[in-house]
Amino acid sequence: MHPDHQRTSLLQRLHMDGPLLLALIAVAVVSLITVYSASGEDLGMTERQGIRIGAAFFAMFVIAQIPLDSVQRWSLPLFSVGIVLLLAVLLVGESSKGAQRWLNLGFITIQPSELMKLAVPMAVAWFIAEQGLPPTLRRLAGAFLLLLVPVLMIAKQPDLGTSLLIASSGIFVLFLAGMSWKIIGFFAIAIGSFAPILWVFLMRDYQRQRVLTFLDPERDPLGAGYQIIQSKIAIGSGGMEGKGWLQGTQSQLEFLPERHTDFIFSVFSEEFGLVGVIGLFALYGFIIFRGMIISMRAQRVYQKLLAGSLTLTFFIYVMVNVGMVSGLLPVVGVPLPLISYGGTSMVTLLAGFGLLMAIATNRRLIHA
Amino acid sequence: MRRRRTTIRDHHAESALFGRRVVVALVIVVAVFGVLISNMYQLQVTQFQSFQTRSNDNRIKVVPLAPNRGIIYDREGRILAENRPVLSLEVVPERVKDLPATIAKLTDLLAIEAEAIERFERNRQRERRFEHVILLDQLNQQQAALFAARQHEFPGVSIEARLVRHYPYGESLTHALGYVAKINQRDAQRLKEQGVDANYAATRTIGKLGIEGFYEEQLHGTVGYQQVEVDIHGRSLRTLAIEPPIPGQDLVLEIDIELQRQAQQVLGENRGSIIVMDPRNGAVLAMVSQPSYDPNWFAQGISVAQYRSLLDSRHSPLLNRATQGGYPPASTIKPQLAVVGLEEGIITPDTQVWDPGWFQIKGVDHRYRDWLSWGHGWVNVNTAIVESCDTFYYDLALKLGIDTISEHMTQFGFGSLTGIDIGEESAAVMPSRGWKRARFNQPWYAGETVSIGIGQSYWTVTPMQLAVATAVVVNKGERPVPRLLRTIRDAGIELPAVHEQRAPVQLSNPQNWQIALTGMEDVVGSIKGTAHRAFKGATYTSGGKTGTAQVRSIGQDEEYDAEKIAERFRDNAMYVGYAPADSPEIVVAITAENVVGGGSSVAAPMARKLMDYYFNDDAEVADNAP
Numbered sequence: 001m002h003p004d005h006q007r008t009s010l011l012q013r014l015h016m017d018g019p020l021l022l023a024l025i026a027v028a029v030v031s032l033i034t035v036y037s038a039s040g041e042d043l044g045m046t047e048r049q050g051i052r053i054g055a056a057f058f059a060m061f062v063i064a065q066i067p068l069d070s071v072q073r074w075s076l077p078l079f080s081v082g083i084v085l086l087l088a089v090l091l092v093g094e095s096s097k098g099a100q101r102w103l104n105l106g107f108i109t110i111q112p113s114e115l116m117k118l119a120v121p122m123a124v125a126w127f128i129a130e131q132g133l134p135p136t137l138r139r140l141a142g143a144f145l146l147l148l149v150p151v152l153m154i155a156k157q158p159d160l161g162t163s164l165l166i167a168s169s170g171i172f173v174l175f176l177a178g179m180s181w182k183i184i185g186f187f188a189i190a191i192g193s194f195a196p197i198l199w200v201f202l203m204r205d206y207q208r209q210r211v212l213t214f215l216d217p218e219r220d221p222l223g224a225g226y227q228i229i230q231s232k233i234a235i236g237s238g239g240m241e242g243k244g245w246l247q248g249t250q251s252q253l254e255f256l257p258e259r260h261t262d263f264i265f266s267v268f269s270e271e272f273g274l275v276g277v278i279g280l281f282a283l284y285g286f287i288i289f290r291g292m293i294i295s296m297r298a299q300r301v302y303q304k305l306l307a308g309s310l311t312l313t314f315f316i317y318v319m320v321n322v323g324m325v326s327g328l329l330p331v332v333g334v335p336l337p338l339i340s341y342g343g344t345s346m347v348t349l350l351a352g353f354g355l356l357m358a359i360a361t362n363r364r365l366i367h368a
Numbered sequence: 369m370r371r372r373r374t375t376i377r378d379h380h381a382e383s384a385l386f387g388r389r390v391v392v393a394l395v396i397v398v399a400v401f402g403v404l405i406s407n408m409y410q411l412q413v414t415q416f417q418s419f420q421t422r423s424n425d426n427r428i429k430v431v432p433l434a435p436n437r438g439i440i441y442d443r444e445g446r447i448l449a450e451n452r453p454v455l456s457l458e459v460v461p462e463r464v465k466d467l468p469a470t471i472a473k474l475t476d477l478l479a480i481e482a483e484a485i486e487r488f489e490r491n492r493q494r495e496r497r498f499e500h501v502i503l504l505d506q507l508n509q510q511q512a513a514l515f516a517a518r519q520h521e522f523p524g525v526s527i528e529a530r531l532v533r534h535y536p537y538g539e540s541l542t543h544a545l546g547y548v549a550k551i552n553q554r555d556a557q558r559l560k561e562q563g564v565d566a567n568y569a570a571t572r573t574i575g576k577l578g579i580e581g582f583y584e585e586q587l588h589g590t591v592g593y594q595q596v597e598v599d600i601h602g603r604s605l606r607t608l609a610i611e612p613p614i615p616g617q618d619l620v621l622e623i624d625i626e627l628q629r630q631a632q633q634v635l636g637e638n639r640g641s642i643i644v645m646d647p648r649n650g651a652v653l654a655m656v657s658q659p660s661y662d663p664n665w666f667a668q669g670i671s672v673a674q675y676r677s678l679l680d681s682r683h684s685p686l687l688n689r690a691t692q693g694g695y696p697p698a699s700t701i702k703p704q705l706a707v708v709g710l711e712e713g714i715i716t717p718d719t720q721v722w723d724p725g726w727f728q729i730k731g732v733d734h735r736y737r738d739w740l741s742w743g744h745g746w747v748n749v750n751t752a753i754v755e756s757c758d759t760f761y762y763d764l765a766l767k768l769g770i771d772t773i774s775e776h777m778t779q780f781g782f783g784s785l786t787g788i789d790i791g792e793e794s795a796a797v798m799p800s801r802g803w804k805r806a807r808f809n810q811p812w813y814a815g816e817t818v819s820i821g822i823g824q825s826y827w828t829v830t831p832m833q834l835a836v837a838t839a840v841v842v843n844k845g846e847r848p849v850p851r852l853l854r855t856i857r858d859a860g861i862e863l864p865a866v867h868e869q870r871a872p873v874q875l876s877n878p879q880n881w882q883i884a885l886t887g888m889e890d891v892v893g894s895i896k897g898t899a900h901r902a903f904k905g906a907t908y909t910s911g912g913k914t915g916t917a918q919v920r921s922i923g924q925d926e927e928y929d930a931e932k933i934a935e936r937f938r939d940n941a942m943y944v945g946y947a948p949a950d951s952p953e954i955v956v957a958i959t960a961e962n963v964v965g966g967g968s969s970v971a972a973p974m975a976r977k978l979m980d981y982y983f984n985d986d987a988e989v990a991d992n993a994p
Contacts, residue, residue, distance in 0.1 A: 044465055133382040176393070178385045204561060226430075236411040236419025250423060274412040281401055288397055292390050296383075304386050308393070315397055322404050326411060 015064040017294065017360035023287045024060075024338070024353060028053045030268070030280060031339040037246050038260035038267040038341070045260070045341065052343040056350040063354030068362050071355065072126060072302045078115075079123035079146075085112035086153040113154045113162045114348045118355070120150055120166050121309040124173040129302035134178030143174055161332045168316055172309040176295075214330035227263070230255045231325045234266040242273030260341040262333055265325045288315050294360040303359045310352045317349075429596045434570035435589030436531065438616030440545065440579060442625040443653075443854055448545060449580070451531040455512050457504035461492055463524030470522060471503075477518070478511045480504055483671055500528070505669050533573065533580075533667040539660040540629055543688040544621075544652070544852055546578020546790065547663035549670070567591045570613075576666070578688075578790045579619065579852055586856055589616035618857035622651035630981045631656045634974045640940070640960040641689040641831040644978065647839035647946065647955045649867040650848030652788070655832075657689040691788060694796040694828035695959055698915035699756045699967065700944045701777070701823045701834075703841050703884040706749050708776040709764045710880040717883055720746050723759035729766065729814055736762050736818050739916070753887030754897045756914060756967075758822050765821025770812055773820055774800035779873045780837040781847060782829055787868065788850040796833060799826035824918060835957035838913075838944040841888070842952045844881040845872040888913055889949050899943070902972035908983045911952075912945030912975060914967030938962040943971035947979050954982060 011018050032050055039045040089112055124143050128135050135143065147170035154163035175184070199208065217225030217232075234250035243249070248270035251259045259267050269277050291311025298304045317337040323329035335345050411419065440449035457478070464470050471488075474480060480503070488503045503525070504511070512527060519526070533548045535541070551559075551574045559565040559574075568574070569591050575584040592613030597606055631642040631654045644654040659681070665674050678686055687693060709715040725743030726735040738744065738758040744751065752760035765773060778784065783798025797803070801812040804826070819825035829837075832850055840847045846869060853865040875881065888911035891897040898914040917940040941960045946952040956978060958971045 039462075042462070045462065133385050172393075176386060176389045178389060205563065209563070232411060233419050233422045235408070236415050237423035239412055239416045239420065255429070269408070269412065274408055277408050277412070278405065281405060285397075285401060289394070292394055296387055296390055301382055301386075304383075308386075308390060312393060312397075315400075319400050319404070326404070326407055328403075328407055 012361060015357055015361045017357050020287065020290045020353070020356065020360065023283055023290065027283055027338045033245065034264055034268050034339060035260055035341050037248065037271060038251055038264050041246065049341055052346050056346040059347050060350040060354035060357065063351050064357035066358060068303060068358055071358070075122040075126035079119045082112055082116045082119040083150060085115065086150060090153065090156060111344060113159060114344055116150050116154065116166055117169065117348050118352055120147065121169045121173055121306055124170045125302050125305035125309065128173060128177045128305060133301060140174060140179060140183065161334055165313065165316065169309050169313040172312040173305045176305055176308040211330060227257050228327055228331060231263055231266040232327050234270040235326055238270040238273045240274050242271050242276055245271050247271060262335055262340060263325050264340050265322055265336045284318050291356055294356055298359050303362070307356055307359045310356055314349065431594045431596060432569035433592040433594055433613045435591060435613035436615040437533065437589065438587040438618045441618065441620045442623045443620065444624060446625050447536060448541060448621065448625060450534050452534040453529055454532040455507040455527050455529055456502050457507055457515065458500040458526055458528045459503050460500055460524045470525065474503065474522065474525065477514055478504065535663045535667065537625055538664065539662045540632055541623065541625065542660045542663045543657040543690060544578055544623060544655045544790065545663065546576060546580040547666040548573040548575050548580050549666040577792060579621065582790050583619055583853065587616040587619065590614040619853060620855045620857060621852050622653055622854045623852060624653045627982065628654040628656065631978055634977045635960065638960040638963060639683055641693060643690055643831050643835045643957045645835045645839060645850060645955045647842045647848065647952050650850045651854065652850050652852050653954065655690045659683050659685040661685045688792045689831065691790065691793040691830055691832045693830055694794060695940055696827060696917040697823035697829040697834060698917035698942055699822060700913050700915035700942050701837065702753055702756065702761060703888055703913055704777065704780050704837055705761060705764060705821065706753060706887065707841065707880050707884050708773065709768060710883060711875050712768060712772060714764060714767045715749055717749060720748055721760045721763055723747055723757055727759045727762035727818065729818065734815065749883060750887050750890065753913065754890040754894050756898050761821035762818045765817050766814065770817045770820060771800050774798055780840050781833050781870065782837060786832050786836050786850050788832060789852050794830055796828040796830050797826055823915065831957045831959045834944055835955050838946060838955045838957060840873055841881065841884050842946045842955060844878060845874055847872055885911060898968040899972040902968065902976045906976065908947050908979065909949035910945055910947035910979060911949050912943060912972065914972055915942035916966030917942060919962065935962050938964060939966055941966050941970035943967050943975045945975045
């Protein structure tokens with residue numbers, strides 16, 4: 001009893017939630033193992049990924065120390081700064097690969113849409129918490145307006161994937177806040193009837209092609225369908241137990257494009273099979289479950305909403321990435337959270353978990 | 369304070385509501401994971417056999433192969449654009465352990481310039497880490513040997529061979545030929561929208577301007593694929609199948625490069641343009657625009673400094689003066705105006721006008737000067753063309769009125785695109801009342817119509833329009849569309865280019881054409897003709913018309929002295945001509961900007977030299993002409 005108490009209080013003092021921290025570390029280890037394999041046993045890349053993970057965990061640790069009252073108070077100012085930066089991106093941003101997402105501040109290049117991944121749920125949660133639950137119709141309308149501005153600005157860059165993720169992070173806040181089922185139903189119907197309009201009037205020909213390829217990848221096996229076919233072959237040929245670490249032919253022979261970034265889940269599935277996949281899902285499921293528990297235990301409405309939204313957004317990442325590489329969703333370029341090679345999304349995600357940690361430990365402080 | 373009280377009061381209800389929503393969310397999460405797992409089960413267990421088979425078969429890698437770009441020839445079969453093998457030094461940043469150190473070592477070894485490193489760094493930011501980035505564009509033999517000997521010290525760095533477009537005649541033909549350059553984001557987006565991006569899977573460059581841009585589709589060819597069997601380590605064992613790329617089609621142009629170079633030489637250091645066109649079918653034999661630049665700069669990857677020097681040059685070398693330059697036509701359009709006057713019945717072949725050296729609109733003080741200050745005396749339509757009498761045309765234009773002139777001149781092709789087969793073309797301006805209202809929101813003044821009579825005021829033309837309008841007179845109404853392309857060569861088969869015609873200019877009395885043509889022949893043949901001196905002793909017959917365009921308006925009492933005024937305010941010298949007079953094979957249109965002198969002293973002698981070359985020195989061309 002005594003040593004256990006000692007450990008808890010140490011984590012408590014560090015503002016860390018033990019179970020969540022353990023699960024995150026476990027996923028980070030999976031990331032390193034899989035990146036090493038997907039990069040063709042490239043130690044340099046694995047090392048760089050390790051450094052990024054370290055930096056991202058450090059960011060999480062720092063953010064977890066910020067008093068939550070400050071976080072809540074700074075929600076709107078942070079959001080406003082984000083809007084200004086997005087505006088700057090549209091006006092003077094640097095383009096890369098046909099999209100304008102980066103802002104050069106002279107000493108550092110930043111991607112304001114990443115900031116918005118945290119600032120939007122924070123601002124919406126703050127706005128709703130100002131009044132209390134459930135939100136009135138006017139509050140809801142205001143919240144939608146608050147949400148719509150950054151979403152449209154990011155969609156304009158154009159970065160449809162990120163803008164949809166940010167939109168869902170805000171909608172999760174409203175859902176958890178108790179937005180009435182009538183309104184939810186209304187939006188579901190509205191979006192459903194918007195789809196044909198989108199198809200006929202708004203989508204360009206190549207975008208329609210992409211959707212058609214998603215529905216039937218075999219219609220263009222060497223072109224647009226190649227990636228998804230190769231990905232499904234990688235997953236399927238992994239079977240129940242997988243081909244073994246470093247033994248995945250699909251990835252090792254470089255049949256699979258973007259195998260260490262967006263399609264890393266295919267590499268994992270090929271080498272570790274259904275057993276590994278279920279294990280990884282269990283890990284992700286645990287993180288999501290833990291996040292929801294933290295949100296339930298939080299005492300302030302703002303903290304509840306923010307913790308819940310961050311957790312559900314994390315879930316959406318998992319769902320979209322796994323869905324896309326296994327052929328359930330169109331390819332939209334969302335990385336597998338905490339595992340894909342790359343720094344930006346890793347830091348943003350763990351910064352979000354930093355907020356969760358702060359919320360989790362804040363509760364205990366009050367209890368103590 | 370109030371807010372806090374509310375929060376406390378509602379705390380329990382809020383928590384309960386939130387809790388219910390969390391439960392709903394968790395149910396959805398579990399359901400989604402259920403779907404994902406059942407899908408994985410489908411793939412990894414139910415369909416395992418089929419995917420395992422496909423994975424085992426998947427020892428075949430598909431590599432796209434770039435097609436060779438079509439070669440461009442002139443009408444005599446001389447190569448104008450070809451593909452040369454070039455070695456480049458390329459880096460895959462992801463595979464390099466210590467990039468700065470590697471770059472530093474390579475810089476020492478191969479003496480790489482700082483600018484190349486800069487460009488590499490820039491491209492490296494844009495590319496993905498596992499893609500090839502060019503460090504050194506063209507390795508010479510020595511550099512290649514130096515690197516090859518120590519390649520093992522540089523993992524992730526390799527020498528790659530590729531074909532680079534080369535233009536052997538350099539800046540002589542840039543404005544007609546255009547160039548290829550690296551595919552940029554805009555090109556890539558356009559290819560994607562046209563649905564042809566797969567065809568460019570292995571292609572690095574694309575035609576940007578001129579013939580290279582206009583006939584990109586024909587020149588590019590079709591991408592090929594190589595199927596390579598690989599072993600378990602990914603090493604290529606053998607090539608299983610090749611679907612070879614289909615090379616682009618070769619183009620044969622109407623251009624005669626020797627005539628082109630002669631024209632370039634004739635124009636000398638002057639800025640301006642020379643066009644030689646076959647009036648019968650619109651074939652463009654020469655199209656010079658000066659100053660020019662070396663298209664190989666773009667094909668090999670232009671440096672920032674080079675590009676800036678082109679952009680910043682006061683003389684706009686990037687402008688294709690032949691098709692984009694808007695010049696006042698000056699007296700070169702007098703033959704066409706004569707035809708319009710005759711057609712409208714304003715003048716007859718015998719109409720006489722007294723020229724005291726100036727013209728006045730009744731009741732207005734302003735005097736419009738004739739270039740001959742003491743006047744031409746009595747002039748008719750023939751002498752008005754031969755001696756380029758301004759007063760006759762001031763009078764004619766005023767009587768015709770701007771809208772009638774505009775309407776007829778539009779039929780000659782002024783104010784609209786000629787339709788030549790390059791993308792860079794301007795319509796210039798054929799003014800009218802409506803145009804001026806729309807452009808400046810101002811009424812048209814009679815004085816402006818007077819100036820239109822000698823091809824000044826708002827009227828601008830491109831040299832190509834001038835060549836076409838001259839061809840219309842020569843053809844007695846038929847209006848050809850200028851064509852640079854002669855044939856397309858596809859797998860040994862010659863496909864002739866389509867030579868189009870626009871709606872012809874039809875006269876109620878076709879005899880009127882002959883009056884204009886006789887006038888133009890007398891410009892050269894008659895002792896009083898403005899091009900008589902230039903063409904004295906020519907071995908062939910020809911017709912023509914000189915023109916001297918004011919670039920700046922001269923005050924009522926000011927004397928024009930070319931030597932004294934700023935270079936860019938000097939007159940433009942122009943000449944349009946055709947030869948031989950009885951059955952014309954060529955039309956020339958010459959524009960020389962800001963010269964000391966005018967049409968008869970500068971431009972006409974240029975035409976003489978060019979026609980001499982065409983009819984004497986290069987008899988072969990004359991014989992081969994269709």
